[in-house]
Structure formats: structure tokens, C-alpha cells
Amino acid sequence: MSTFSLIINPKIVITVTLLAASLLSGCNHTQADTNDKKLANPEQEVSLLNVSYDVSRDFYKEYNDLFTSSYQQQHPDSQVKINQSHGGSSKQALSVANGLQADVVTLNQLSDMELLVEKGLVAKEWQQAFPNNAVPYTxxxxxxxxxxxxxxxxxxxxxxxxxxxxxxxxxxxxxxxxxxxxxxxxxxxxxxxxxxxxxxxxxxxxxxxxxxxxxxxxxxxxxxxxxxxxxxxxxxxxxxxxxxxxxxxxxxxxxxxxxxxxxxxxNNPVAVVNKVTDKKGNMKGSTKAATSYLKSLWDKPAQQLMAQMYLRPSDTEVLAAHKGTLxxxxxxxxxxxxxxxxxxxxxxxxxxxxxxxxxxxxxxx
CATH class of the missing domain: 3.40.190.10 (Periplasmic binding protein-like II)
Structure with a gap:
């Protein structure tokens, strides 16, 4: 290296050195920007599991599309994916109690939710987290x-x-x-x-x-x-x-x-499984997204979808508008x-x- 340096013009050496430093600086700056964006957008990829009772699958299949479209409009840098699991309500609750990593549970019996409260998976005040004692439809x-x-x-x-x-x-x-x-x-x-x-x-x-x-x-x-x-x-x-x-x-x-x-x-109660969503941490945005997922069930479009799918929405105006079928x-x-x-x-x-x-x-x- 020393011999090579004596042959090359010092100005060229300085120029090359500055160029390398500039490139290195640019790489570091780009990486820093990427890290900043990741920190600024901790919800970029959010995956939620909705564990539900079996005859709700058709409604939630439609609702999931409705929610993800609305959520990503409000959070343009986010990607949210909803996975579903369906079966008998009590069997589903028992699966969650035994380790199935549900982010939210949408069941059809209060005792199934009480089981998850007893296991420390769902907050004791879950009924106060959403309107109508956390029952979006009947x-x-x-x-x-x-x-x-x-x-x-x-x-x-x-x-x-x-x-x-x-x-x-x-x-x-x-x-x-x-x-x-x-x-x-x-x-x-x-x-x-x-x-x-x-x-x-x-x-x-x-x-x-x-x-x-x-x-x-x-x-x-x-x-x-x-x-x-x-x-x-x-x-x-x-x-x-x-x-x-x-x-x-x-x-x-x-x-x-x-x-x-x-x-x-x-009554069909819903709740966030806080033990699971909190464990994922804020970087994944699971608790926030899971809460938004359930809260949006009370929005007009979701309530109208319920009525269209022959569920009785808690919104009395929407229910009255579908008295011909309900x-x-x-x-x-x-x-x-x-x-x-x-x-x-x-x-x-x-x-x-x-x-x-x-x-x-x-x-x-």
C-alpha cells in the first residue's frame, strides 16, 4: 500500500478517499432513514387472529375485508391481515385457554368469555371496553x-x-x-x-x-x-x-x-385477548389494531353488514330498516x-x- 501511494497523485488519493467517504455516508444515511421509518411505523405489518364460533364465519369473512380496507386508509403505511378460526363457541374458548394465540375472541356465550377472564387472558373489565356491554349484535x-x-x-x-x-x-x-x-x-x-x-x-x-x-x-x-x-x-x-x-x-x-x-x-360478546396482544409488544401494534378491529363493529357500515347477513345489529335504526327480514x-x-x-x-x-x-x-x- 505504501508503494502504491507514492506512485499515485496525492490529489487523486484525496479525491478517491472523499468519494468513498461520501458513499459510506450515503449508505449510513439510507439505513438510518429506514430505521427511522420502522420506528415511526411500528404497525407496518400486523397479523390478527380472530377466534370465533362456527356460524359467524360468513359475517367475519365479509367484515374482515371491510375493516382492512378502512384501517389501511387510516394507516397508509400499515398492512393488517386477519386470520380466522371457527368452531363450537365453548370449544374455541377452551382452545384459547389452552394456548391458541388469539388476538380477539368473538363468541356467542358469556360463560365462554368468563373462562378466559378466569385464565387471565381477557381483562376483567372487558364489557366496559366497548358499547352495549361488548355485544355488537344478537x-x-x-x-x-x-x-x-x-x-x-x-x-x-x-x-x-x-x-x-x-x-x-x-x-x-x-x-x-x-x-x-x-x-x-x-x-x-x-x-x-x-x-x-x-x-x-x-x-x-x-x-x-x-x-x-x-x-x-x-x-x-x-x-x-x-x-x-x-x-x-x-x-x-x-x-x-x-x-x-x-x-x-x-x-x-x-x-x-x-x-x-x-x-x-x-348475545354475541367480543373481547381483546390482552395477554396475547400485549405480549407481542407495541412494535407490532397488535393491541391497538385488535381494539380497532372490534370497535369498528359498531360503525354504521359494519352494523349494516350484520343486518344484511341476518344478524340483529345493536344499532336500533339499522335493525328497524331491516324489519322485513329480521x-x-x-x-x-x-x-x-x-x-x-x-x-x-x-x-x-x-x-x-x-x-x-x-x-x-x-x-x-
Whole structure:
């Protein structure tokens, strides 16, 4: 190097040295700019997992596109991706409790959310985080029958007839199935004017209804498949939104909906799984994006989408605008009739509980 330096003109050496320094400086400046941008935009790539109950998949598939488009307009340097997981509500909650890394949970039973609170995954004040006690929409239970209703099924009481075969999910794994059982039981109490303390006619009605069940599927969508594709049963007990989707899309022209005279209100709570989103850290923007994802459920476009997908939005104006499809029906709150969800689960759906007693008694006859 020293010999080479003596031969070369010093001015050239200086020029080359300055050029190299300039290039090096430029590289460092570019890298610094990139780092600054990364620091300024910690949400550039955000991936959220929504763990939900099974018959909500069609709504959230549409809502995810609506949300990502709106979110990225507000955060042009961000990219947000929503992944979905669907199954029976309680089964999904248990999966999250056992380690499934959900960023948000959108379930259909309060007790499933309470499980996640007990596990320290969801904040105790989750109901105060969003409007309407974190319930963006409700639904109810209806009856789906074959085209032209050949068995002339008009109400819950017809499901206890000797000539009827019933399809429903399993109350041990499906929140929808619990609503089906409680909806029928609540109808019995109302119809026979009985109380929980003395309900012999309701119990007899439920025994006969459960004796007619030809399959207990793990989830509501599996029950839909049994009814529409496998051809099982004369009637499917399912949610209002699922019944409309089947009647207008999955099995159009093959089935029709029967609204019972008295049914149950289904609340669908949502929450951020803070234990997961906080663990990812602010650099990934997960908590902020997850909160925005759920908060946007109360925006007008999302509420309108719910109504279009046959869910009953919490926005009363939007609900009223769709009264042609979401007809008025007399319903009851399960907790008003049966007590808290903790009491409901402990009395009706534990091993050996009321559901088992009524269902097993039908098998022994």
C-alpha cells in the first residue's frame, strides 16, 4: 500500500478517499432513514387472529375485508391481515385457554368469555371496553324445515311429536346448542305456565323432543351439513342468521324458515385477548389494531353488514330498516329465566346435569 501511494497523485488519493467517504455516508444515511421509518411505523405489518364460533364465519369473512380496507386508509403505511378460526363457541374458548394465540375472541356465550377472564387472558373489565356491554349484535333460535314444510312444523311443541326427527348440535360442545336447549325449555315454561321449581309438563315435553334428535353434531355448521347435505331430520334447530344463509344460499329452494312464537335472545360478546396482544409488544401494534378491529363493529357500515347477513345489529335504526327480514319475535334473556351463566352451566350442562338427565331418560325408554 505504501508503494502504491507514492506512485499515485496525492490529489487523486484525496479525491478517491472523499468519494468513498461520501458513499459510506450515503449508505449510513439510507439505513438510518429506514430505521427511522420502522420506528415511526411500528404497525407496518400486523397479523390478527380472530377466534370465533362456527356460524359467524360468513359475517367475519365479509367484515374482515371491510375493516382492512378502512384501517389501511387510516394507516397508509400499515398492512393488517386477519386470520380466522371457527368452531363450537365453548370449544374455541377452551382452545384459547389452552394456548391458541388469539388476538380477539368473538363468541356467542358469556360463560365462554368468563373462562378466559378466569385464565387471565381477557381483562376483567372487558364489557366496559366497548358499547352495549361488548355485544355488537344478537340473534335468536329458529326452526329450519324442508321445502313446503311437509310435516307442518309451526312451533317448538311440534318437535316433540312422534313423527318428527330433529337435528341440532351437542350442548356439551356448542354454545348454539345450549341456546337451542334453553330456547325449547324456556318455551315450555312459558307455554305451560310453569316455574323452574316445578315443571313436570316442560320436562316431559323436553324428553320427547330430545328423543327425536337423530344426531348431535359438534357445532352448528356441522349440524347444518347433516341436515342439508346428509339429508338427516325433518327440522334443524339453528340460529336465525344461519337459517337465512342456508335458505338463501347453501340450500336455496330446498328449505324454509319457521319462526317459533317464543324464543331466546343470543348475545354475541367480543373481547381483546390482552395477554396475547400485549405480549407481542407495541412494535407490532397488535393491541391497538385488535381494539380497532372490534370497535369498528359498531360503525354504521359494519352494523349494516350484520343486518344484511341476518344478524340483529345493536344499532336500533339499522335493525328497524331491516324489519322485513329480521322480523319481530317475542324473546327472553336466558339469564332472566335460568340465572347466571355460571348457574346455567353448573345446573344444565355439566356431566349428569339436567340436559343429560332428560336426554338419557329418552334412551332408556
Amino acid at each position: 340473534s335468536t333460535m329458529v326452526l329450519l324445515v324442508r321445502h313446503d314444510n311437509p310435516k307442518n312444523i309451526q312451533d317448538w311443541q311440534d318437535l316433540a311429536r312422534n313423527d318428527i326427527e330433529v337435528v341440532m348440535p351437542n350442548p356439551k360442545t356448542s354454545g348454539t346448542a345450549r341456546y337451542a336447549f334453553l330456547g325449547a325449555y324456556g318455551y315450555g315454561l312459558h307455554h305451560f305456565n310453569e316455574s323452574l321449581q316445578a315443571a313436570p309438563q316442560t320436562d316431559s315435553f323436553m324428553k320427547r323432543l330430545l328423543a327425536n334428535v337423530v344426531t348431535y353434531d359438534n357445532g352448528a355448521r356441522a349440524a347444518t351439513t347433516s341436515f342439508t347435505q346428509r339429508g338427516l331430520g325433518d327440522v334443524l334447530i339453528t340460529t336465525e342468521n344461519e337459517a337465512h344463509l342456508v335458505a338463501n344460499k347453501f340450500a336455496k329452494g330446498q328449505v324454509q324458515i319457521v319462526y317459533p312464537s317464543y324464543s331466546i335472545t343470543i 322480523i319481530e319475535i317475542e324473546t327472553f334473556e336466558p339469564t332472566a329465566v335460568f340465572g347466571s351463566w355460571q348457574q346455567i352451566m353448573a345446573h344444565y350442562f355439566v356431566d349428569g346435569g339436567v340436559f343429560d338427565q332428560l336426554a338419557l331418560s329418552t334412551n332408556s325408554n
